[in-house]
């Protein structure tokens with residue numbers, strides 16, 4: 001995602017009460033305590049990795065006020081837009097539940113920022129497919145990430161993936177299988193499947209659907225190797 005550098009973005013994000021910027025010295029400040037940052041710490045915690053311009057979170061956090069939501073994004077310009085979009089969506093709806101935060105960081109830092117079992121769902125929406133074989137390790141469903149996610153997820157946790165990329169979908173299914181995850185739902189055409197009804201579209205998704213492209217969808221649960229966490 002290439003967005004023009006906006007000089008307002010960095011100061012806005014650093015000061016924004018909904019945004020956490022994990023600087024090296026306090027990267028683990030909220031590890032294991034994320035739920036306590038919300039008005040209702042008893043609610044499940046759902047985390048979107050690679051939030052982009054934030055349409056999904058802006059809508060999902062209003063449609064589901066009974067869930068605490070965190071968006072993780074590594075690039076400042078889309079994150080700036082995501083935070084603004086949520087503010088605008090909430091102003092238009094006349095509702096502003098305390099259930100939404102953002103973390104400005106690379107997903108590589110997940111184990112430093114989140115404790116084992118802390119998240120109840122992870123979303124990967126239109127993650128970069130990194131089509132070249134030599135870049136496979138960068139794909140967010142590479143087994144090194146799946147191992148991180150398995151530790152981060154609670155005992156009833158799961159992971160939801162949506163992608164336009166057939167190759168990322170197939171690669172992900174293979175990685176799930178090889179690492180002991182169980183695929184519990186899947187579709188090669190989400191918008192013409194029973195899962196469409198509860199779907200909330202992202203920016204990328206809308207773009208691909210408007211071109212008539214099918215969206216691939218997977219929901220998977222991790223292997224339960226809780227003893228070695």
Ligand SMILES: C[S@@+](CC[C@H](N)C(=O)[O-])C[C@H]1O[C@@H](n2cnc3c(N)ncnc32)[C@H](O)[C@@H]1O
Nearest residue numbers: 050051052073074075106107125126202203204
């Ligand atoms: C193709 S965009 C999709 C954005 C959004 N999820 C959507 O569906 O419209 C992928 C986003 O993931 C972010 N991203 C990619 N790798 C990441 C990583 N390792 N950690 C955090 N964000 C990442 C990118 O900066 C980009 O904003």
